[in-house]
Amino acid sequence: MKAITPLARSGAAARLTRAQKAAIIVRFLINEGAEIALTDLPDGLQARLTTQMGSMRYVDRGTLADVVAEFAQELEGMGLTFPRGVAGALSALGGRISPQTAARLRKEAGVRQYGDPWHQIKEADLSALVPIVERESIEVAAVLLSKLDVSRAADLLGKLRGDLARRITYAVSQTGSVSPEAVDRIGLALAAELHDIPETAFAQGAVERVGAILNFSPAATRDDVLTGLDETDQEFAALVRRAIFTFVHIPDRVKPTDIPRITREVDQAILVTALAGAVTSGLTPASDFILSNMGKRMAEAIREEMQERGRVRLRDAEEAMTAVVNAVRSLEAAGEITYVAADEEEQSHD
Structure with missing residues (x-):
């Protein structure tokens, strides 16, 4: 019987084609139990690899060692790889280029x-x-x-x-x-x-945008706008009111245990002006809520300063109260505090 001749002898790996080496590496990895995502390859390469593997029989240990060593050396020398085609590039750049540019490139290239x-x-x-x-x-x-x-x-x-x-x-x-x-x-x-979601020019919805604008508006302007919204669209006005967070909302939306963390973010002189101004402006519940949930000594010291301060101008009061509110928003955005959930707020009023 005629002996079967190996595909290559030890030291002859240099004479193998890249397709043959690829087939050897894939077969070796499969034998070792590795999971290889060959489906990520283009259909043409998958077909070529399959055909190449079908035409081969076996290689000796020396050739296998040479091919594996060469493959490992190429991997070690590889500094950077790029995604294949426009589709891969768009996936790699996801979120880093504008949606409009990405959509145009996909359309022009006809990629998935x-x-x-x-x-x-x-x-x-x-x-x-x-x-x-x-x-x-x-x-x-x-x-x-x-x-x-x-x-x-x-x-x-x-x-x-x-x-x-x-x-x-x-x-x-x-x-x-x-x-x-x-x-x-x-x-x-x-x-x-x-995924056919229409692209929008604004990252936030109308309720959030209007709420954010009114958060920074003077109280008189905010009340006037909300009154007009009530007359035009009561449902939208209700949603905007929910999105607004001002000094008056602190007792309902802030947890008592978070008050010490918030007051540390505000200069004491500004905090005194805000609390005194709240009393002057008819927002005593919010002022009392803050004072009752901070340290006892600090609360007593601030109450004394409030009495010494006396009546606060409306403009100064609004600026100070805005500073307190901004501290609350910043801490909430950073994840250091959380607002009271709607259901908790409703239960607190029952």
Whole structure:
């Protein structure tokens, strides 16, 4: 019997092609139990690698050692890698370039906008998938249902109308002849629809923007604007009132245990002016709330200074109270304190 000749002898790795070396490395890693994401390679490279592996038989230990050593040396000498194509570059730059530029580049290059579309769909909330299923054809919905995990598919069916769920379930039996290319195109279309959120010029909603503006407005201006909003759109006015946080809201929105942390952020002279001005302006509950939840000695000292200060001009009072409110907002934004939740606030008034 004729002996089988190895693909290469020890020391002959230099004569192997890069495709052969790649096949050897992939086969070696698979044998070692490594998980290799070959699906990330372009289809052409996947096909070439598969064909190359199919044409090879075996290599001796010396050649394997040479190829692995060369591969390791290349890895050690690699300083930086770049993503493949525009799609990879856009993923790497996600959040660092404007949405408008990213959308234009995707459109011009005709690349996938969302990577693996089915991964995006499988991770989506069912509440987002239900309206899509209701809008799409039964055949597309059947493909979607088939691609989901069994438990999520069952949950999705449970959220649909009975007649629609029955029609989709029957259509699943007709999906056996659907080609992989069709499934891929359906996934791309569904992912695009799932993420088809219109771009907006503002990062915050109208309620948050109006609330933020009124937070820094004088009390007279704020009250006048809110009165006008009440006459125009009571629902919107109610939402804006909820978004506003001013000195008067401190007892309802700030936890008593956070008061010492807040007062340390405010110069004592400004705090005295704010509390004295609050009493003058009819905001005694807010002033009392702050005083009753700070250290006893400090509260007594501030009360004495408030008596010595006497009546405070409205303008000075508003500036001082704004400084206190800004300290609260800054600490909340930094995560050092948290506002009282709406349900806790309601219970406190019961």
